Structure formats: C-alpha cells, structure tokens
Amino acid sequence: MEASEQVPLMRLEGLKKSFLNGAVVALRGVDLTIERGKVHGLLGANGAGKSTLIKILSGAFPASGGRIVWKGQPVQWSSPKEANVMGVATIHQHIPLVPTLSVLENVFLGDDGPWRRDTSYRSRYDALCERVGCRIEPDTLVADLSIGQRQMVSIFQALGTGAELIVMDEPTASLASDERELVYATVRRLSRLDNKAILFVSHFLDEVMALTDCLTILRDGQAVLRAQTCDMDESRLAEAIVGRQLVAMERAEVTPHPADAPVVLELRELASPGKLAPISLTLAAGEVVGIAGLLGSGRSELLHAIFGADPQASGEVVVGGRPIARSTGAAVKAGLALVPEDRNRQGLVPLFEVWRNTTLPALENISWRRWLPVRLLEHARGAEAIRRLKIKAPSPDALVTELSGGNAQKVTIAKWLFSNVKVLLLDEPTAGIDIGAKTDILRLVRELSAAGMAVVIVSSEFEELLAVSERILVMRDGRCVAERRLDDTSEHELILLAGGLTPQTAAASTERPWH
Known part of the structure; x- marks a missing residue:
C-alpha cells in the first residue's frame, strides 16, 4: 500500500x-x-x-x-x-x-x-x-x-x-x-x-x-x-x-378524552399509490393522536390524504358520520383544518397582514350578507388572534413576514380557530421555532382538545408527541407499523420503531439493562 x-x-x-x-x-x-x-x-x-x-x-x-x-x-x-x-x-x-x-x-x-x-x-x-x-x-x-x-x-x-x-x-x-x-x-x-x-x-x-x-x-x-x-x-x-437514557415522560398534563365522546373522524382504508398503504382510524372528540415517523415515512402524506389534498387517494374519510368528497373545499366545509409543514408556502400569504391571514378561511362569518368582507370585523378578529395565541406582533396590521417563525406559525393555527373546526391536522407545528413558542403551541393543543376538538399531530420530536397525545401511530415506508397507548410506550421505543425495528424487537430492546 x-x-x-x-x-x-x-x-x-x-x-x-x-x-x-x-x-x-x-x-x-x-x-x-x-x-x-x-x-x-x-x-x-x-x-x-x-x-x-x-x-x-x-x-x-x-x-x-x-x-x-x-x-x-x-x-x-x-x-x-x-x-x-x-x-x-x-x-x-x-x-x-x-x-x-x-x-x-x-x-x-x-x-x-x-x-x-x-x-x-x-x-x-x-x-x-x-x-x-x-x-x-x-x-x-x-x-x-x-x-x-x-x-x-x-x-x-x-x-x-x-x-x-x-x-x-x-x-x-x-x-x-x-x-x-x-x-x-x-x-x-x-x-x-x-x-x-x-x-x-x-x-x-x-x-x-x-x-x-x-x-x-x-x-x-x-x-x-x-x-x-x-x-x-x-x-x-x-x-x-x-442524549439521555430514554424513559417514559411525565404525562400528568395529558387528560384522556371522555369515554362517551362521539367519533368525529373515521378513516376507512385510506390509501395513496406509492405513498400510503391502506390505513383505518377512528378519532373521538377531544382526542389527540400523535403520528411518529421519520422523513419519508408517510406521515405528511397521511394528513394530506385526510384533508383531500391528494387527488390519487382512495378509501373514505368520514367526518361526523358522513363521508366527504375528496377535495380540500369539502374537507374545510366538513370541519377539517390543516396546518401544513411548510407554513411560508402552504400556510400563509406572506404579503398579507396578520388580520388578513387570520380571516381567510371563514370570511363569510365577518362579511355583509356573507358576501362583502367588513374590514372592521376582520381587523378585530386579527386582534383577537393576537390576544388568544399570544402572538408577538405590534398590531394586526403587521405583515406575517415581519414576524418570528414561532409567531408566524401561531398565525397559521389561529386562522382555523374562528370557524367550525372539528378536527385539526398539525404537520410539524413546532419545527424551526424557539422553545417558548413550542410551549405555547403544545399548550394550545391541550386547550383545544379539552374544549372538544380532535387533533392529529405529526412531529419529529417524539417527546412532544408524548407530551400531548393519548395514543401514537408509528409510520414507516407509508405504513402504520405500530400503535401505542400513551402509558405503554416511551421515546426510546418510538425511535426504535420509526428506525426500522419490529414492535417485538423494539420492546425487547427497551427492556435491556443500561450500562
């Protein structure tokens, strides 16, 4: 050599x-x-x-x-x-x-x-x-x-x-x-x-x-x-x-939804060619379900299929007992709301002010004869969003491009809170924001679920899923490979499952003594 x-x-x-x-x-x-x-x-x-x-x-x-x-x-x-x-x-x-x-x-x-x-x-x-x-x-x-x-x-x-x-x-x-x-x-x-x-x-x-x-x-x-x-x-x-021996988080803040809560969302063999294998799921009012998975696992594709944003999707999405048409318009009308991962390209209109972004999904509620938007009411709703979500903005007239990432993310969530949303779909809602804003958003998830809204939340930070979810689905290669109740899993097991181990092997790995 x-x-x-x-x-x-x-x-x-x-x-x-x-x-x-x-x-x-x-x-x-x-x-x-x-x-x-x-x-x-x-x-x-x-x-x-x-x-x-x-x-x-x-x-x-x-x-x-x-x-x-x-x-x-x-x-x-x-x-x-x-x-x-x-x-x-x-x-x-x-x-x-x-x-x-x-x-x-x-x-x-x-x-x-x-x-x-x-x-x-x-x-x-x-x-x-x-x-x-x-x-x-x-x-x-x-x-x-x-x-x-x-x-x-x-x-x-x-x-x-x-x-x-x-x-x-x-x-x-x-x-x-x-x-x-x-x-x-x-x-x-x-x-x-x-x-x-x-x-x-x-x-x-x-x-x-x-x-x-x-x-x-x-x-x-x-x-x-x-x-x-x-x-x-x-x-x-x-x-x-x-960075630590992984153990189950303290979950005292997660309150289970009422046992008699009605089912608000049902997925029946929802699938998409090359993206998502058939998945069935029921979600009750007030329940939070976490979706764990790594990049390319199919977690975002699942939310898009639920929201009607995937024209190739098959199967049924049922909201409040009624199947809905496969379109985003039908999804919004039925009570579904999606906060996408890419907030700048898909969740916000960058050149609009806070108030204008906040009122976009439900303009008819603040319009004269449900036709002509009333500027004063729009502005008031923007102010209410700032107050309710603790958005750090000088006024509702601030452009969303002038806000920090965490406050811009709050605007993407706020715009859905003034309409009849039954199921909130959150795709990486805390990505790229500071710890203070993360805490505010996770607290808001708990508050919304306590008020009866069902939430599906995708996050790469499995610790966050454990902090707000009652149960967690693990995705890999477009398939749901495991489902775990909150009390029966840990961040350690979720990482192993998402990383490719079978549920049996992952369970055995979590039981090994640490050295």
Missing part, C-alpha cells in the same frame, strides 16, 4: 460554525475522520448540526473555526464547485437535478464545452452504469424518472466528476424498499470495489447498522460518540442521539 493510501482521505479538526455574529452556534468543535473504502455513518437529531457540517465539508459554508485536512493537507474551499473539483461530491436529500434535461445531460452537467454532441460521453456513461450495476436509459428526461431513479442519476453524477468522497444526505428517505436496496448495493459496491469513501447521513437506525463500517453521532453541535458500527446496537444509538 502506498503511503498516500495510509493517510485518511479527510479529517475535520475542531470544526466550528456560528451564525448571526456568534448568537447561534451550530458546531462546537467537531472532529471527524473519513477513510477510503469505508462507509461512515453520520447521525443526530434534527438541529444536531449534520446539515451544517455537510455544507462546510462540501464548500457551501465557510467554517468559523477549526480546519479541513484533505489527503494530509489543510484546505479551504470557497465553493461547492471547488470542493467538487478536488474530489468531494455531495448528493443532497432534495435531489438538485434539471428535470427538463436528459439523464446523460444531468450526469455530465458540470462539464464544460459542447459535450452533448460528444459520443465519448455515452461511453463514459456506459462505464458508470457498469460500475454501479444499474442502467437508466441516457436519453430519458429526468422529469419522467421515479424518485429512486433520480437518486441513482445523482450517484452517476457524483461518480462522473471522479469524486473520491461521496456525501449522501438522507439518500433513502423518500425511496420505496426496492429502490433503497439498489442504493444500498451501490454504496457497498463503491466502498468495497472502488475504494470510495462514503459519508452516509441517515435517520434510519437499521440501515445504519447494516450498511456502515463506523459512525459518528452529533448532538447540540458536538460529536458525542465515535464508534465502530459492529460495537453498537440500536438502543445505544438511540440513547446517544437523544
């Missing part, structure tokens, strides 16, 4: 990153060593610092401190292009391909010159397909490919640059099981046969255990665990990710 092969391909030494003049610290001195021929797993909860670290080592962000050592030499990359030229390729979670170009054009997109007419590129493409063990017709438009095929095109693209380190950010999150197996086989082939270094970022504990050679866990911007994968198990990974 040559001396150069004995030097780690990349070392991150004391890597630091802060934003807003040091007010927000994302990385607090991370050390990480990546070697050729190995798959290195990178894990951590949301906000642990994974994305920031990836952006630094791929040249998208400059580090605030520490250094990157590439093939034994300190480097400073000013752009992803520079890092890519040096041999680092990043396959992002949201695949940045050009849908109107062909597979071949996307694979060699970064090459200069009139290459589209150069037949040598087809030979290079054929060689890439043979190396990976997968072939996609080169003249097919990317827009016509499945998500899994697009992921493979991204891998071809990375290899086409001659990359020695391939960073894969949640590469299987949106893939079906057969597509995942293809990615797994490709990763193994690249590391074992081509001696590539792979940095594999994933939430799925089972695939990390099966695929990686070693791993690093980030928590609060620090590397809290470095280990050989063979020395670990799922329970120890879960404990390190969260």
Whole structure:
C-alpha cells in the first residue's frame, strides 16, 4: 500500500460554525475522520448540526473555526464547485437535478464545452452504469424518472466528476424498499470495489447498522460518540442521539378524552399509490393522536390524504358520520383544518397582514350578507388572534413576514380557530421555532382538545408527541407499523420503531439493562 493510501482521505479538526455574529452556534468543535473504502455513518437529531457540517465539508459554508485536512493537507474551499473539483461530491436529500434535461445531460452537467454532441460521453456513461450495476436509459428526461431513479442519476453524477468522497444526505428517505436496496448495493459496491469513501447521513437506525463500517453521532453541535458500527446496537444509538437514557415522560398534563365522546373522524382504508398503504382510524372528540415517523415515512402524506389534498387517494374519510368528497373545499366545509409543514408556502400569504391571514378561511362569518368582507370585523378578529395565541406582533396590521417563525406559525393555527373546526391536522407545528413558542403551541393543543376538538399531530420530536397525545401511530415506508397507548410506550421505543425495528424487537430492546 502506498503511503498516500495510509493517510485518511479527510479529517475535520475542531470544526466550528456560528451564525448571526456568534448568537447561534451550530458546531462546537467537531472532529471527524473519513477513510477510503469505508462507509461512515453520520447521525443526530434534527438541529444536531449534520446539515451544517455537510455544507462546510462540501464548500457551501465557510467554517468559523477549526480546519479541513484533505489527503494530509489543510484546505479551504470557497465553493461547492471547488470542493467538487478536488474530489468531494455531495448528493443532497432534495435531489438538485434539471428535470427538463436528459439523464446523460444531468450526469455530465458540470462539464464544460459542447459535450452533448460528444459520443465519448455515452461511453463514459456506459462505464458508470457498469460500475454501479444499474442502467437508466441516457436519453430519458429526468422529469419522467421515479424518485429512486433520480437518486441513482445523482450517484452517476457524483461518480462522473471522479469524486473520491461521496456525501449522501438522507439518500433513502423518500425511496420505496426496492429502490433503497439498489442504493444500498451501490454504496457497498463503491466502498468495497472502488475504494470510495462514503459519508452516509441517515435517520434510519437499521440501515445504519447494516450498511456502515463506523459512525459518528452529533448532538447540540458536538460529536458525542465515535464508534465502530459492529460495537453498537440500536438502543445505544438511540440513547446517544437523544442524549439521555430514554424513559417514559411525565404525562400528568395529558387528560384522556371522555369515554362517551362521539367519533368525529373515521378513516376507512385510506390509501395513496406509492405513498400510503391502506390505513383505518377512528378519532373521538377531544382526542389527540400523535403520528411518529421519520422523513419519508408517510406521515405528511397521511394528513394530506385526510384533508383531500391528494387527488390519487382512495378509501373514505368520514367526518361526523358522513363521508366527504375528496377535495380540500369539502374537507374545510366538513370541519377539517390543516396546518401544513411548510407554513411560508402552504400556510400563509406572506404579503398579507396578520388580520388578513387570520380571516381567510371563514370570511363569510365577518362579511355583509356573507358576501362583502367588513374590514372592521376582520381587523378585530386579527386582534383577537393576537390576544388568544399570544402572538408577538405590534398590531394586526403587521405583515406575517415581519414576524418570528414561532409567531408566524401561531398565525397559521389561529386562522382555523374562528370557524367550525372539528378536527385539526398539525404537520410539524413546532419545527424551526424557539422553545417558548413550542410551549405555547403544545399548550394550545391541550386547550383545544379539552374544549372538544380532535387533533392529529405529526412531529419529529417524539417527546412532544408524548407530551400531548393519548395514543401514537408509528409510520414507516407509508405504513402504520405500530400503535401505542400513551402509558405503554416511551421515546426510546418510538425511535426504535420509526428506525426500522419490529414492535417485538423494539420492546425487547427497551427492556435491556443500561450500562
């Protein structure tokens, strides 16, 4: 073996990153060593610092401190292009391909010159397909490919640059099981046969255990665990990710709904091709049901299907004993309300004021003869929303773009509270907001359920689900893989179930003694 092969391909030494003049610290001195021929797993909860670290080592962000050592030499990359030229390729979670170009054009997109007419590129493409063990017709438009095929095109693209380190950010999150197996086989082939270094970022504990050679866990911007994968198990990974021995939370604040409460929502074999396997569910007035699952598990797809936002959905949604038509208009009229995960694009009108956003779903109630909105009444409703939800805004006339993330989220919820909502669907209602706003929103969920409203809440923070839910459904690969009553589960078990363990294996893991 040559001396150069004995030097780690990349070392991150004391890597630091802060934003807003040091007010927000994302990385607090991370050390990480990546070697050729190995798959290195990178894990951590949301906000642990994974994305920031990836952006630094791929040249998208400059580090605030520490250094990157590439093939034994300190480097400073000013752009992803520079890092890519040096041999680092990043396959992002949201695949940045050009849908109107062909597979071949996307694979060699970064090459200069009139290459589209150069037949040598087809030979290079054929060689890439043979190396990976997968072939996609080169003249097919990317827009016509499945998500899994697009992921493979991204891998071809990375290899086409001659990359020695391939960073894969949640590469299987949106893939079906057969597509995942293809990615797994490709990763193994690249590391074992081509001696590539792979940095594999994933939430799925089972695939990390099966695929990686070693791993690093980030928590609060620090590397809290470095280990050989063979020395670990799922329970120890879960404990390190969260940062404590996982136990059931204190649930004194969760009040069960009355036993005689009427059923307000019933799902009958609700399904969507390629997104959601058939699921049936009943929800009573005043009940809170949590949906636990990782990215790509089908949790958001379930809410969209319930709300009539998925035109391909089948099965029935029954509200108050009556099946409703498959449309968002019919859902709202029946008493369903959805607070979407992407509040800026789907939940708010950014150029509208607080009062105008608040009154949109139920204008007829504050309109003259249910036709012409009365500005004075709209303004009063905006003021009431600010008071009721403790929205920090100077007045109802403030634009929602001027509000903090937490206060903007409160507006997305407030707009549904002045109409006849029977079932509130919350998709990641506390994502990206501060702890104070999170507390306010979770308290509001309890208040609404106590007043008789049924709530379905999706959250990546399983601790939050345990704080407000009576029962929790665990989603994976578009299926409900487990249902747990509040008193019969813990954050530990939910993480294991969402990460791919069977209910029986997860239950056994939670009973192991801790060391």
